[in-house]
């Protein structure tokens with residue numbers, strides 16, 4: 001039976017922390033493939049469920065870059081790895097993105113595969129707030145990976161995940177990369193480099209599409225390696 005990893009994320013932008021997590025899980029769980037799935041409408045990042053409702057300052061949410069830009073950056077970042085691919089299932093589905101739909105769609109595309117959903121320690125803590133979370137564990141194995149700044153141990157998680165069915169989640173320590181999309185966006189907005197935090201092609205895509213530049217930014221945006 002084929003073993004397929006599923007790396008879901010908003011990928012705004014995709015960075016080397018995402019790629020190392022996928023690569024490490026692929027190696028440790030002998031996966032045949034890892035499918036990266038950029039979110040369509042990441043409702044928790046946008047301040048809650050709600051179709052076309054705009055993010056508000058009160059909810060602490062922010063606008064997310066267009067799905068096509070996030071999709072293309074994910075394609076660019078994964079292109080050189082023959083075991084990595086990118087799925088459009090979440091960006092082509094209307095409405096809020098729920099992992100339960102992602103996994104149902106991938107199951108019907110790969111009926112004979114076993115799915116392994118990869119998630120960082122931060123996302124894992126909130127999994128019980130996800131839509132139809134009980135069903136998730138019938139559709140896939142869950143692999144929780146370590147992330148700098150977040151605790152990943154069974155005891156700590158038990159506080160958050162007391163109701164989680166047994167044997168549905170495995171935890172994996174991976175090389176620590178203290179990179180977040182938030183930090184990459186903030187760097188790009190203020191003209192600090194994102195080289196080596198994201199793949200080279202993604203640096204160039206951010207510059208070409210002028211992503212993350214605030215209207216008031218007076219900096220030249222993304223700089224070349226070694227540039228001041």
Ligand SMILES: Nc1ncnc2c1ncn2[C@@H]1O[C@H](COP(=O)(O)OP(=O)(O)OP(=O)(O)O)[C@@H](O)[C@H]1O
Pocket residue numbers: 008009010011012017018021118119120121122123124145146147148177178179180181182183
């Ligand atoms: N540096 C990292 N190490 C391990 N896992 C990570 C890392 N960065 C993100 N992840 C995991 O990758 C998945 C997708 O993350 P996401 O696209 O939200 O990136 P992010 O860096 O957390 O973004 P943002 O800063 O905008 O919240 C989540 O499961 C998250 O926990």
Ligand SMILES: O=C(O)c1ccc[n+]([C@@H]2O[C@H](COP(=O)([O-])O)[C@@H](O)[C@H]2O)c1
Pocket residue numbers: 007008009010011039042044045097098099100123129130131
């Ligand atoms: O199913 C849900 O309700 C749900 C709520 C929040 C996040 N997720 C998924 O978790 C993954 C990481 O999401 P994010 O927002 O941290 O990039 C991605 O695949 C999301 O679709 C899923």
